Amino acid sequence: MGAFAAQVQLHLDDARTGLGMLDGSSPADAAQIVDQLQQDAERLAETATPSEIEDDWSSSVGEYQSALTALRSAVDKGADTSGATDAARAMLQTLRDLLDI
Template sequence: MTEQQPEYVWAYADEVPKRGRTWLIVGLAVAAVVIAALVFWLFLRPGAPLASATATPSATPSASVSPSASASATESATPSAAPSEAPEPSMTPVTTPPPPVDPSMDAFRGQVGGWLDDALTGLGIVEDSRGQEAVAVVDTLRADAQRLGERTAPSSIASDWQEGVRTYSERLSALRAAAAAGTSVSVDASRSSVEALRELVGL
C-alpha cells in the first residue's frame, strides 16, 4: 500500500500591498520640494521680484526719518544761537547806588585826623619857606584839603564840615598866590581854619 503524498495548495495572503499609500507619500514629498523651491524663487533668491517689493517699505521709513532728523538739528541749533546774542541796552536794569552810610564820629575822626595834623605841619613849613618851595608845600596841602572835602562826615556836623573845608581851601589858594608872587606870606588865616576843623571833629 502506497503512502499518500501531501497535496500542495497555493494560498494568497489576505493583505494585498497597498501601493496607493506609497504613491501618496511620494507625491506629498514632491509637492513639499516644489513649494520650497517656489518660496526660495519668489522670496529668498537675490533679485527676486517679491523680495525687492518687500524691501521697499523698509527703505521708505528710513528716508522719512532723515527730514525729521534735519529738522530736529535745525530746531536744536536755533535756540542755542539765541543766548549768544548780546542783550539790548534797554533791558539792562538801572540800579541806584545805596545811600551813604552815616559814619560815627570816632570813625570819621580816624579818617581825617592824619590830614589835619599834616596841615599844621605843612603850614609851619610854608611860614619858614619862600618861593617855589613854599608853593610846592601849599599844593600838597590843597590836595589834602580836597580829600577832606570828599569824606562823608556824620550828619550832625556835615554842613559845618563842608563849610569849614571850603573856607580852608580858599585861604590856601590865597596863600599859594602870595608864595608864587614872592611876597611875604602869613599862614595865620589858614592855620585858624585848620584849628576850627580839628575842634569840629574833637581833636
C-alpha cells in the same frame, strides 16, 4: 564820629606840619607844600561826613580851601605869606575843633 575823626586826622595833622614848614621855605618849596595842602583839603572835602557835622564841616573845609588859595597866591607873587598862613591855620583849627582833636 570817632571813625570819621580817625579817617581825617592824618590830613589835619599833616596840614599843621606843612603850615609850620612854610616859615623859612624857599618859594619853590613853599609852592610844593601849599600844593600838597590843597590836595589834602580836597580829600577832606570828598570824605563822607557824619550828618551831625556835615554842614559845618563842608563850609569850614571850603573856607580852609579858600585860605589855601590865598596862601598859594601870596607864594606865587613872592609876597609876605604870614597873614595868609595865619588865616589857613585858623581855619585848620576850626576843622580840628569840630572833631574835638
